Amino acid sequence: MVSRMTTTYAVLSEGLVKRFGAVHALRGLDLAVAEGTVCGLLGPNGAGKTTAVRLLTTLLAPDAGSARVAGHDVVREQDAVRRAIGVTGQSASVDVELTGRQNLRLFAKLHGMRGAAGRERAAELLERFDLADAADRAAGTYSGGMRRRLDLAASLLTRPRVLFLDEPTTGLDPASRNRIWSAVHELTAEGTTVLLTTQYLEEADRLADHVVLVDQGRAAVTGTPAELKARIGSYAQVVVADEDDLPQAASVLDQLTGARPQLDTATRTVGAVSMDPTLTLPRLVRELDGAAVPILDVSLRPPTLDEVFLRLTTAADSRKELVT
Amino acid sequence: MTSLAYDSTAMLGRQLQRIKHAPGVLILTQTMPISMLLFFGYVFGSALAMPGEEYRAYLVPGLLVATAAGGLMTGMFHAAQDSHRGVMDRLRTLPMSRAAVPVGQSAADLLTTALGMVPLMLVGLAVGWRIDSGPLGALGAFGLLMLLRLATTWAGLFLGLLTRSEEAAGQLGSATFMLPLLSNAYIPTDRLPGWLRTIAEWNPISAVASAVRDLCGNAAPAADAAWPVAHPIAGSLAWCGLLLLVFGPLAVRRYAHNGR
CATH class of the missing domain: 3.40.50.300 (P-loop containing nucleotide triphosphate hydrolases)
Known part of the structure; x- marks a missing residue:
């Protein structure tokens, strides 16, 4: 300082x-x-x-x-x-x-x-x-x-x-x-x-x-708002073909991001905030494919502050990684 | 000190503006003693040993004192109302004198009370009350009434700041309506059982009521009464001084530090 x-x-x-x-x-x-x-x-x-x-x-x-x-x-x-x-x-x-x-x-x-x-x-x-x-x-x-x-x-x-x-x-x-x-x-x-x-x-x-x-x-x-978003990495979101595939997709995201994934059964979507800057779209696809999850859509985008905030307040152990 | 005077005047202005916007409460508190005078004087008075006109003459100073003691209720209500509203927080973030809020409040209250007592006195004179002593005695009586109002208002302001809500202050305030009942304001104390008489005569309201009756030439103080009633002017001054000395600093402190 x-x-x-x-x-x-x-x-x-x-x-x-x-x-x-x-x-x-x-x-x-x-x-x-x-x-x-x-x-x-x-x-x-x-x-x-x-x-x-x-x-x-x-x-x-x-x-x-x-x-x-x-x-x-x-x-x-x-x-x-x-x-x-x-x-x-x-x-x-x-x-x-x-x-x-x-x-x-x-x-x-x-x-x-x-x-x-x-x-x-x-x-x-x-x-x-x-x-x-x-x-x-x-x-x-x-x-x-x-x-x-x-x-x-x-x-x-x-x-x-x-x-x-x-x-x-x-x-x-x-x-x-x-x-x-x-x-x-x-x-x-x-x-x-x-x-x-x-x-x-x-x-x-x-x-x-x-x-x-x-x-x-x-x-x-x-x-700064931009720094916070950058430090927290990205938001990974997966749309699966069938509702029954959601838990499997969630467990892949869980392993990749360490965050508790958010499930939405209506849209068959699961998403999680990743703290890992090396997480890329190809890697995400490979992991999902390796676990034989039938995916319809995959995306990786900067998180909104809402997602940053949720991640920080729900995952107590993530705080250690962020406070530097 | 100049900032205290200036800020208090600003707060006094605020209080008068509020009354102007909502005069209902003021009108109610001012007409209440007049209806009590007529009700007590003509309905209850007809069942008392004292002749009607004599009782009404006895009652008027008592009602004037009860009105003055109502400062306890209004003080509590105003303090509770203010302290549970955001405006008090704004006042506390301003570089103003800490005592200005209660000082301005009680100054506005004295003004309205002084004006409000005039109709009660006029009705009192119409139903048989007399000032037999002359202008100096009447002025002294009026001064004591204002002093009691000031003292009870400050006690009320402090107590109001202690309450948790406006409703609680309203209920507690209404209960103070009972205080004049246990004094010589409405009935003479000499026929009460000994212990009750002692309590009633040590009620500050009794001292001031006796002083007003004495100063207006209505009745001389009873020599066999408790000290504050037997020496009503000194007793009134002592009571009011004590209340102000205790509750004044407490209220100012509380206004400055509430919620801290």
Whole structure:
């Protein structure tokens, strides 16, 4: 990690631990997000993503480990951290009983933007996020997408250096999701560092420069979306002539890849993620032929992030191979 | 300190805006004591040994104090409501004064309570209550009512933050409705069994009710009562001071650290 010496990190955490009673939400999370980049924390529910955001945004105190956000310690320099960040999503929200405009003006005041400055910034953001028409309605009457946009607007009042987005598009329709995504693209173009959590691999793929797969409170794998896919090799898929041939094809794939193959009886398909970069199509065909599996179709393609993720979270022993 | 004042004013504004958007709860809590005055004063009052008008004059200060003590319920409700909503998390990520949320909340509450007591006093005057002491006594009584409101609101804010849900806070809050029943707010305590009388007279509500009756010239404090009722002004100040001293710092601490 020579680069750590020269790069400025907007978010840097070492060994973050957080327990809730007997539950270990985080078991030593290390993160390094370079300034001006987008980092995606990817993981299923309960992986520790939201806990990580709450620790980094001063909403929770860690039981062990340390973290700096925008150069400030999240425990000892809370106010400095709070001045540098914006938070959106399930970790921070708006007041449903106030109108959109009242919400933004309130948060602007609490950020120390007084009088006309806050009023103008609120109007500007309402315009930018297409909320000008609904600005004087209670936020409780907004649709899910509007609410999320108001939420994002509230996080951008002060043009934060680091923006935390906690599952920013969960539960949104595709159109609303696209609007949030393009807003994030605009922000990163302006140089804002973004740390986002998501359950959607497509979202991480679209937005993130770096993806951190979080599993059971630890960073299981880190890399660019392309690196992760390259490191995990390829996805081998076989279509057999008869449903009865599926188990046999599966056992060949099992031996070749070491991963538990996914069977689909309806399409008579079996597939598995291979970690082996030397696995080629001819070799795959030869092995299947050698086992006398009647095959209709064979393919070898780069895995989707979904498949990468499934492989990582279902096969515990594969983690050793990946963490280098 | 200037940031506390500024942030608290912003939170006060938020609270008033919320009331403006949903005035129903406020109207209900303000009209409740008036209907209780009419119900207790005319229905129950007819069965009491005390003549009707005399009882209604006794009842009005009690209802004013019960209304003030309702800060416990509203405080609990507001704190629980806020702490279980995402907006509190946003507030905690802002570089604002930690005490501004409860300070703004209780300031808004004092304002609305002060206004809400006016109709009750007017109806009270119409059914037989009198201020026999003059403006200074009345002002003192009003000040004590506001002090009790402030103290009970802060106790409520702290207790509300401890509850696990809005529903739990609502139920617990409704139970505080019973507190004035075990005091001299609605009935004199001198004919209660000894032990019960002691409990009722050590209820902070009894001290403030006696103080209001004393300051308005309605009734002199009973010399044979427990200390806070026999010396109602000092007793009221002591009770409210104690509540504020205990629950103020606890509530501020809890607001800053909730969920950590």
